[in-house]
Amino acid sequence: MAYTPKFSKPVLTARIPSPPFGEFKDRHIVSYDEYVKTGGYQALRKALTMTPDAVVEEVKKSQLRGRGGAGFPTGLKWTFLPKPGPDGSGGQRYLAINADESEPGTFKDRLLMDFDPHLVLEGIAIACYACRIPTAFFYIRGEYHHQAKVLENAIKEAYEHGVFGKQGLMSGSATQNPFNGGKWAVDCHLHRGAGAYICGEETALLEGLEGKRGWPRNKPPFPAIKGLFGKPTIINNVETLAHLPSILENGSAWFATMGTESTFKGGAPSYGTKLMGVSGHVNRPGVFEFDLGIKLRDLVEQYCGGMRNGKKYKGAIPGGVSMGILGPDQFDAELDFDIGRKYNVLGLGTACPTIFDEDTDMVAVARNISRFFKHESCGQCTPCREGSGWLYQLMTRIEEGGGRTKDLDLALEIATSMGSMPGTTICGLADGNNWAVRTIMNKYWDEFTSRVKPTFVPVKVTVGASA
Ligand SMILES: Cc1cc2nc3c(=O)[nH]c(=O)nc-3n(C[C@H](O)[C@H](O)[C@H](O)COP(=O)(O)O)c2cc1C
Ligand code: SF4
Numbered sequence: 001m002a003y004t005p006k007f008s009k010p011v012l013t014a015r016i017p018s019p020p021f022g023e024f025k026d027r028h029i030v031s032y033d034e035y036v037k038t039g040g041y042q043a044l045r046k047a048l049t050m051t052p053d054a055v056v057e058e059v060k061k062s063q064l065r066g067r068g069g070a071g072f073p074t075g076l077k078w079t080f081l082p083k084p085g086p087d088g089s090g091g092q093r094y095l096a097i098n099a100d101e102s103e104p105g106t107f108k109d110r111l112l113m114d115f116d117p118h119l120v121l122e123g124i125a126i127a128c129y130a131c132r133i134p135t136a137f138f139y140i141r142g143e144y145h146h147q148a149k150v151l152e153n154a155i156k157e158a159y160e161h162g163v164f165g166k167q168g169l170m171s172g173s174a175t176q177n178p179f180n181g182g183k184w185a186v187d188c189h190l191h192r193g194a195g196a197y198i199c200g201e202e203t204a205l206l207e208g209l210e211g212k213r214g215w216p217r218n219k220p221p222f223p224a225i226k227g228l229f230g231k232p233t234i235i236n237n238v239e240t241l242a243h244l245p246s247i248l249e250n251g252s253a254w255f256a257t258m259g260t261e262s263t264f265k266g267g268a269p270s271y272g273t274k275l276m277g278v279s280g281h282v283n284r285p286g287v288f289e290f291d292l293g294i295k296l297r298d299l300v301e302q303y304c305g306g307m308r309n310g311k312k313y314k315g316a317i318p319g320g321v322s323m324g325i326l327g328p329d330q331f332d333a334e335l336d337f338d339i340g341r342k343y344n345v346l347g348l349g350t351a352c353p354t355i356f357d358e359d360t361d362m363v364a365v366a367r368n369i370s371r372f373f374k375h376e377s378c379g380q381c382t383p384c385r386e387g388s389g390w391l392y393q394l395m396t397r398i399e400e401g402g403g404r405t406k407d408l409d410l411a412l413e414i415a416t417s418m419g420s421m422p423g424t425t426i427c428g429l430a431d432g433n434n435w436a437v438r439t440i441m442n443k444y445w446d447e448f449t450s451r452v453k454p455t456f457v458p459v460k461v462t463v464g465a466s467a
Pocket of ligand 2: 198427
C-alpha cells in the first residue's frame, strides 16, 4: 500500500518554532505563564476530571508508541503495573523519565527540554495521575548542563503553581477522584547522570538512580513489577510523555488522524507526529516534527535543503547507530515503526537519521561505530564485552588494509551471535552493535571485500622423495 505523507500542524513543537516552521533565533524558553496562556495544563485539568483508569484507557486507545527507541505501546505498558489496593492507591511506585539521550546522532528530547519544559512536566503529571504514581525521577544525561538548569527552574515553577507538591492542583482535584484518601500528590525530582550510554537502558537507568553503577538488570522481573528501589516503576521517554497533553486534550481519535497505518496485515499503526533530528551530509540539519511515515528522501530533499555540496545519497542510519543502516537503494524508506520489517534494519529507533553522502567510507563508519560500542559495553556479558572488542579490532584491521577474507566471515559470525535477541546478553546494547556492523557489512559488501586480501592457506610442501 502506497503511503501518502500527511503534514499535520506541529504538535510537540507548536510553541517552539522549528525548521521548517521557523528559525532558531525565534526560539526561547517557554515560561510557566506563557505555557498556561497558550493552553498549557488544560489537559492535566481535564485528566483530573476523569478516573485514572479512564486516562490509561484513552492513552491505550491512541496507540501511542514509545519514542525512546523500541516503540512499545505506552498505554499497554502502564497496565502492567499491579492493580491498586482497596483505597485506590498503588502504594509507593515510581515514574522514571528517560532523558539520557545518548544514542549517537540523537538530539530530539533536548529540543523539548531546552524550550518547552512544561510540556514534558504536564505529560509527567498526567502519567503519574493515570498510573497512581506519587514520585517521578527525571534522569537526564550528565552532559545536558543547560537543559538540567532549564528543567530545575521549570520544576520549581510547577511546584510554585501547584502542579507538583502536597498543596498542588492535583491534590485539590484528587477529592473528585479520590484514591489514597484524597491526599494524593506528586513529587518530581531531577537526577543528573554521569554520562554513560548504557544508562539510557531502562534498568541501568534505575541502577543509576539508586546510586549504583549503571549495569542493566536481568529481566524478568520487569520494572513495572519490581523497578526502582524494588517498587513498581514505569520508564518513559521524554518525547513519549510530551505527547500526553495533546492526546488527553484532543482525544485518541484525533491522534490517529496523524501518522500512518501499518502496511502489514494486523500490524500496529504508527500514529502521531515524531521529532526527527537530522544530522550528517545535508545542507540544513536540525530537529523537525513530522507525521510518522514521511519518506527519508522527502525529509532530506524538501526540508533539509538536500544533500550537502550536491553530492549523492549513499546511506543513512535511521535513528541512532544501534538500528543499523538504510542502504543506497533505501532512500525512499518511510520513517515509521514498520521500517525494521521492510528495510532490514533493527527498527525506527529514535527517528533521528544521520545521512551519508557518496564520498563516505563505509568501512570507516563500521569501525567508528564498533569503537563506540566497545567503549560503552558495561562488560557484564561475555559475548558483548569480548565480541565488541573483537569487532572493533577486525574493523580496524580491515580499514587499515591488513584484513583477510576470513575476517569478513569472522566479523559476521561474532556480530550475529551477540545480543538479547539471539539470547546471549542481558540487554540490547549488544543487539545495536550486532545490527550496526552486520547491516553495514551486508549492504556495502563490495567495499569490505575490496579492502581485504585473500586468506593465506598454508600448503604442505614436500621436499625430496622420502618426505
Ligand atoms: C543501550 C540502550 C540505550 C538506550 N538509551 C535510551 C535513551 O537514551 N533514551 C530513551 O528514552 N531510551 C533509551 N533506551 C530505551 C529504554 O531502555 C526504554 O525502552 C525507553 O526509555 C522506554 O521509554 P518509551 O517506552 O517511552 O520509549 C535505550 C535502550 C538500550 C538498550
Ligand atoms: S549486553 Fe553489553 S551492555 Fe548490555 S548488560 Fe551485557 S555487557 Fe552490559
